[in-house]
Amino acid sequence: MFKDFALAPADPILGLTAAYRADPRAEKVNLGVGVFMDETGTTPVLRAVKDAESALLAAETSKSYLPIAGTDGFRAAVARLLFAGALPAERTAVLQAPGGTGALAAAAHLVVRARPGGRVWIPDPTWGNHKAIFPAAGLSTAAYPYFSRTTRGVDFDACAATLSTLGPDAVVLLHACCHNPTGADFTLPQWEEVARIAAERGWLPVVDFAYQGFGEGLAEDRAGLLALLTRVPEAIVCSSFSKNMGLYAERTGAITLVGEDAGATARAESQAKQVARTLWSNPPKHGAAVAEAILSDDARRTAWEGEVAAMCGRIRGMRAALVEGLRTRRGDVDFAALAAQKGMFSYLALPDGAVARLREEKAIYMVAGGRINVAGLLPRQLDYVCDSLAEVL
Ligand SMILES: Cc1ncc(COP(=O)(O)O)c(C=O)c1O
Known part of the structure; x- marks a missing residue:
């Protein structure tokens, strides 16, 4: 049975991360991932989760x-x-x-x-x-x-x-x-x-x-x-x-x-x-x-709500900074819709050619269509990403 199977394609989003990891360029940026990242680029274990886990470990x-x-x-x-x-x-x-x-x-x-x-x-x-x-x-x-x-x-x-x-x-x-x-x-x-x-x-x-x-x-x-x-x-x-x-x-x-x-x-x-x-x-x-x-x-619930608000704040702050960075570089483009988008993802509605160009020439990785994870964007990468996007938009 197995030898008759067609080879199924790799998951497009997970495949993107593999390609990013293999890229040797120092300036590379991964905006394709579907997880929240903090300013240091890590996906943290929430403090409320750690606290709950300690209690559960002791009581189980x-x-x-x-x-x-x-x-x-x-x-x-x-x-x-x-x-x-x-x-x-x-x-x-x-x-x-x-x-x-x-x-x-x-x-x-x-x-x-x-x-x-x-x-x-x-x-x-x-x-x-x-x-x-x-x-x-x-x-x-x-x-x-x-x-x-x-x-x-x-x-x-x-x-x-x-x-x-x-x-x-x-x-x-x-x-x-x-x-x-x-x-x-x-x-x-x-x-x-x-x-x-x-x-x-x-x-x-x-x-x-x-x-x-x-x-x-x-x-x-x-x-x-x-x-x-x-x-x-x-x-x-x-x-x-x-x-x-x-x-x-x-x-x-x-x-x-x-x-x-x-x-x-x-x-x-x-x-x-x-x-x-x-x-x-x-x-x-x-x-x-x-x-x-x-x-x-x-107490744990209140702590967790604070952590959710902080994650939400980082996402909103990063999106606002991205929009501001693009507005200063491309005064001819209207970014109101981008500013109004909600959640981790922003959709730039880029032609496929632009997504491929950003990856090949700039080492910036994103999902087809130009979906970027704003929580994957780190403050130190902001200028580089805005410069690069301003070129292809
Ligand atoms: C729209 C949407 N639905 C569902 C899921 C599934 O999430 P989970 O990891 O909990 O299965 C995701 C995860 O990326 C998602 O983006």
Whole structure:
């Protein structure tokens, strides 16, 4: 069997990091990575995480399996963080999942039970893995218009027009905040309009919430999600602690089902537990225990909120410095849309030739289309990157 396999291509983003590492040039800059970095270029373990880990290490007495859906404490803490009490508890069911990716895979396998061969609508552009996760579960994907390369912002009219043509069989993937790769998010009135369309047309929203706290703040970043969830009968939320707790390698996330009433929610939850049982049987313990220990302890939670605000501040400060640097070099280009983008990523909407040129001539690495991680940009690299971008823009 194996010798007949075609050679699958390497992951484009992870492959970029490998090429960056192999580059001998001293001035090289890696703006392709998808992790937060501090001013020194490291992806730190948060102090709240270290503190929780010390307490857990001392108190742990067993490594027996967790329940299929995770512990009750973790599930309740996730519901509080996502919804802040805005939805009745009996309408929501949280299941722990291995990262946001695991949550999306579980969502795909849950959807396929109700809609075999169904179609998931994903934004154009979107995180590359969306295009792979849903088909891997037997669903097809189609793209809805989302981003305008001319304005470098959301093309809401085109987006709403397509979403208005979809019916109850459709599933629509939405990014809750910090859209990857563009950083262009819906405004609150636009979320309200999306909610109205979803309620009227009956399609199922699946919301990918991987960056809570990286846009404007933990509470601000869930405002659009809540505007949607308080207006639609059903939805699925796929959330992750990879970024906002820096628990990348611990694979800590959740799939949360929002049902019309207690009965529908319980039925969907029972199906999702079967899905989890077949995919990973029961979830990994450590990251979820850390998240629970942070979210359910007032002092640790306050410390963590401060660390999230600091990460968000570094991202916003770096984006502002980048925009300022580009404005002084290229007074003829309008950078308002770039300044308004949210989260780790900025999308420069560069032609492929420019991305390749920056890599070959300047040793600056970025994802196709010109997605850069502003948290990957270090203050000492700012002038060099602005000079180089000003040349190709
Ligand atoms: C939009 C989006 N969704 C989901 C994920 C998955 O994150 P995790 O590492 O928790 O699986 C990412 C990670 O980069 C992402 O950018």
